[in-house]
Amino acid sequence: MTIIETKDLDLWYGSMQALKKINLKMEEKSITALIGPSGCGKSTFLRTLNRMNDLVQGVRIEGEVLYNGENIFSPKVDVNGLRYEVGMVFQKPNPFMMSIYDNIAYGPRTHGIKSKVKLDEIVEKALVDASLFDEVKDRLRKSALGLSGGQQQRLCIARALAVQPKVLLMDEPTSALDPISTAKIEELAMSLCDRYTIIIVTHNMQQALRIAHKTAFFLLGEVIEYDDTEKIFSNPSDPRTEDYVTGRFG
Amino acid sequence: MRTRFDSELETLYVSMIKMGSLTEDTLNALKAALSGEGRDRLAGIADISRAIDEKDREIEALCLRLLLRRQPVARDLRTISSAMKMIYDIERIGDNAVDIAEIIPFISSEDLTMRVGLDSMIGTVIEMVTGAIDAFVHYDAGKANAVIAEDDVADRAFDHAKQMVTDMIRHGDKDAQEAPDLLMIAKYLERMGDHAASLARWVLNALDVSGDWINNPVKVE
Ligand SMILES: Nc1ncnc2c1ncn2[C@@H]1O[C@H](COP(=O)(O)OP(=O)(O)OP(=O)(O)O)[C@@H](O)[C@H]1O
Ligand SMILES: [Mg+2]
Numbered sequence: 232m233t234i235i236e237t238k239d240l241d242l243w244y245g246s247m248q249a250l251k252k253i254n255l256k257m258e259e260k261s262i263t264a265l266i267g268p269s270g271c272g273k274s275t276f277l278r279t280l281n282r283m284n285d286l287v288q289g290v291r292i293e294g295e296v297l298y299n300g301e302n303i304f305s306p307k308v309d310v311n312g313l314r315y316e317v318g319m320v321f322q323k324p325n326p327f328m329m330s331i332y333d334n335i336a337y338g339p340r341t342h343g344i345k346s347k348v349k350l351d352e353i354v355e356k357a358l359v360d361a362s363l364f365d366e367v368k369d370r371l372r373k374s375a376l377g378l379s380g381g382q383q384q385r386l387c388i389a390r391a392l393a394v395q396p397k398v399l400l401m402d403e404p405t406s407a408l409d410p411i412s413t414a415k416i417e418e419l420a421m422s423l424c425d426r427y428t429i430i431i432v433t434h435n436m437q438q439a440l441r442i443a444h445k446t447a448f449f450l451l452g453e454v455i456e457y458d459d460t461e462k463i464f465s466n467p468s469d470p471r472t473e474d475y476v477t478g479r480f481g
Numbered sequence: 482m483r484t485r486f487d488s489e490l491e492t493l494y495v496s497m498i499k500m501g502s503l504t505e506d507t508l509n510a511l512k513a514a515l516s517g518e519g520r521d522r523l524a525g526i527a528d529i530s531r532a533i534d535e536k537d538r539e540i541e542a543l544c545l546r547l548l549l550r551r552q553p554v555a556r557d558l559r560t561i562s563s564a565m566k567m568i569y570d571i572e573r574i575g576d577n578a579v580d581i582a583e584i585i586p587f588i589s590s591e592d593l594t595m596r597v598g599l600d601s602m603i604g605t606v607i608e609m610v611t612g613a614i615d616a617f618v619h620y621d622a623g624k625a626n627a628v629i630a631e632d633d634v635a636d637r638a639f640d641h642a643k644q645m646v647t648d649m650i651r652h653g654d655k656d657a658q659e660a661p662d663l664l665m666i667a668k669y670l671e672r673m674g675d676h677a678a679s680l681a682r683w684v685l686n687a688l689d690v691s692g693d694w695i696n697n698p699v700k701v702e
Contacts, residue, residue, distance in 0.1 A: 437552060464554040465695040473555050478484055 234259040234398060234428050235280060235317075236422075240294035242275060249275045251452045252294070262420060262429045262440035264460065267449030268480065273432040276449070277400045279429065281317035282310050298398075300370065315342070318391035322403040324383035326375035326390075331367050334375045334386060338394040352474055353393055361389035362419050381412025388419065392427075399423070401431040406437065416469075418444050440464050448472045486551050493543055493564060494618050500571055501535040501614035503529050507578040508607045508673075515666075516580075516600035517591035524561075526582040533575040537568045545558050556687075559694055563687035567617065570676040570683070574610060577669045584662050593656055597645045602638040602670045605631060609677035616684045625688075628681035635674030642667035 235257040242250035257263050266339060267272045278284045280296060282303060291437045296303045303313055315338070327334050335354045354371070358364035363385040367378070375386055384404060391399055400418070405413040420429050422440050433439050439446050439460060446464075447457040448471075455465060456472045466471045474480045507529045510522035544565045547553060553561055568688070588594060609628045616624035646660045654660075685700045 436554065440554070461695050462693075465558060466689045466692070467555055476554050477557050478486065 232259045233257065233378050234299060235430075236295075236297040237279075238297065239293040240276075240279065240296060241292065242272075242279060243291045244275075244287070247291045249452050250279070250430065253454055255447060255454060255457055256426065257430060259331060259428050260424055260433060261444040262442050264443035264446045265430065265432045265449060266434070266439055266446060266475070269434075271449040272452045274402050274451050275432070277319075277402055277432055280398070280400055281314050281319060283319065285310065296325050315394045316396050317398040317400060318394065318396035320384070320391055320401045320404050321401060322406055324377070324380060324387050324407070326383050326386050327463075328374070328376060330372045331375045331378070331386060331454065332371040335390050335393045338390065342394060344406070357389040357393040360383045360392050360423065362422075363389055373384075379412070381408050381415060384408060384412065384416060385419065396427065398428045398430065401429065403432050403434060406434065413438075436464070448475060450475070465469065482677040486547075486557070489543075489547060489551070489559070490560065493540065493547070493561070494538060496543065497564060497567070498614060498618060500533060500540065500568065501595060501610065503533050503536065503676050504571055504574055504578070504610055505607060507533075507582075508573060508610065509601060511578055511581055511585075512600065512603045512607065514585050515591065515594045515603055517595065521616050523582045523585060524590070525610045526578055528577045530579045533572060540568050541565060547551050556689075559687045559689055563617070563683040566683045566686075567613075570680045571610075574606075574673050574676045577673050581666050581669050584666055588659055588660050588666075589656065593659060593663060597642045597667065598638055599642065599663070599666055599670065600687060602635065602642065602667065605635050605638060606670055606673045606677060608682070609635070609674060613684060615676055615682035617687065622685060622688050622690055625684040629678050632678035633702060636669055639667050639671040639674075668682075 233256045235255075237253050237255050240250055240253040241248065253276060257417055263414075263432070265276065267273055275284065279292065280298075284290045284292070292304065298313065298317065301308065327337060329337075332354055335357050336350045339350060339353050355364060358367065363382060366382060367386075370377075375383065378386060384407075388399070388404075397401065405416050408416065417438065420431065423429065443460045445457065446460040448455045448463065448467075448469075452473060456467055458468070458470045463472060467476065503602065507526050510526055510529075512518075514523050542620050547561055551557070568617045589670065594600060609631050612624050612628040612631070643664065646664045648654075649660050650657050682699050686694065691697045691699055
């Protein structure tokens with residue numbers, strides 16, 4: 232089932248058009264990878280899906296983004312509610328300067344959950360889901376900044392999971408991580424995708440090949456090709472995709 | 482952009498051409514023997530066949546290294562996986578050449594091989610093998626299809642040879658005791674044609690004529 236669909240999505244930063252007529256349908260409970268050269272609009276596209284671009288000066292958007300069939304730009308959509316359902320994990324782990332526990336409890340607390348028992352339960356579940364619980368269970372009250380980069384990234388995933396999103400947007404979540412931490416995040420993404428929809432930007436083709444069901448190739452603000460990952464990397468339909476994935480681009 | 486990987490693929494093409502041309506050498510030596518130009522080159526076939534085996538191992542090692550280090554995708558992956566299949570067929574053709582070279586000394590006269598049509602049959606096989614290697618190196622689907630079509634010519638030549646051999650035996654021809662050897666040569670040539678057609682199908686695989694290579698590769702018997 233389609234969970235997010237964009238229809239003729241255009242986006243301008245001032246006079247510069249960064250997204251051009253993007254039409255993509257993203258499957259629920261699957262992993263979609265967005266690939267393409269630097270500056271082609273992947274992050275812009277990702278940020279549009281939970282209206283993070285609203286905060287950017289001079290942005291103009293045309294077209295539609297349907298989340299469960301409803302246009303997220305319609306006035307009756309509550310942006311904060313949308314961001315709970317469509318969470319974001321960034322390239323560089325960005326834990327808050329507070330304890331591991333409080334990092335994860337932060338979202339649920341702003342949601343109005345006060346019961347300690349309930350919060351304990353949410354924190355533990357989020358840490359377990361993010362495959363971090365065993366590593367941090369004895370130091371939940373310690374600062375999150377004392378964690379390694381890979382652990383911090385999994386903490387950020389746990390923080391995103393704590394508000395029970397439906398969709399996780401990940402913008403190059405492993406580009407700052409070592410191979411083992413990267414492998415852990417990839418395993419995590421694959422284990423989460425039976426419950427969550429994951430849309431991930433990556434510059435690592437092998438990563439897209441390892442984890443994504445579908446892959447979209449972006450070039451200069453357009454989607455050139457969107458198909459099953461195996462198709463994109465075995466016999467892409469567009470010669471520009473072929474040039475890009477085989478490293479002969481430009 | 483031309484990459485280092487492109488020059489490694491170039492090395493692969495050159496090695497494939499080399500392996501193909503060694504095979505052509507053995508086939509031409511057979512052709513000379515089967516068409517009455519002389520049997521003196523037969524003795525060299527075993528050596529060339531060993532050189533072909535060496536190339537086979539060298540190319541396989543190169544392909545494995547490219548798979549490991551370059552993690553090829555798309556056209557590169559199709560090319561390399563097809564090359565690995567093709568060297569098997571080329572190597573088999575070389576083995577069949579050795580088999581034929583071992584039988585020819587038992588044939589008393591080239592009149593017999595020509596009467597059965599083995600001289601023109603080997604001509605067909607040579608064309609097919611050369612065509613398949615060419616098609617691979619130049620990404621030429623038309624040429625590959627032409628090779629596959631030519632397999633029918635080789636099959637018909639085999640049927641003809643079989644008929645001739647049957648007639649020799651039925652009519653109590655004075656050379657009838659050589660009939661089994663002639664038939665075996667014809668059968669090996671027919672197998673070579675099959676391997677050459679299979680080479681051409683691997684080329685189509687590299688080109689992905691099916692449009693869905695990973696799920697629906699071109700069928701290679
Ligand atoms: N806040 C902004 N204001 C103005 N232009 C921007 C802004 N953010 C991005 N752009 C421009 O929009 C285009 C797309 O940028 P975007 O960050 O989406 O690319 P990307 O595909 O994520 O690249 P990378 O792979 O380098 O992260 C680029 O030309 C970029 O300079
Ligand atoms: Mg980006």
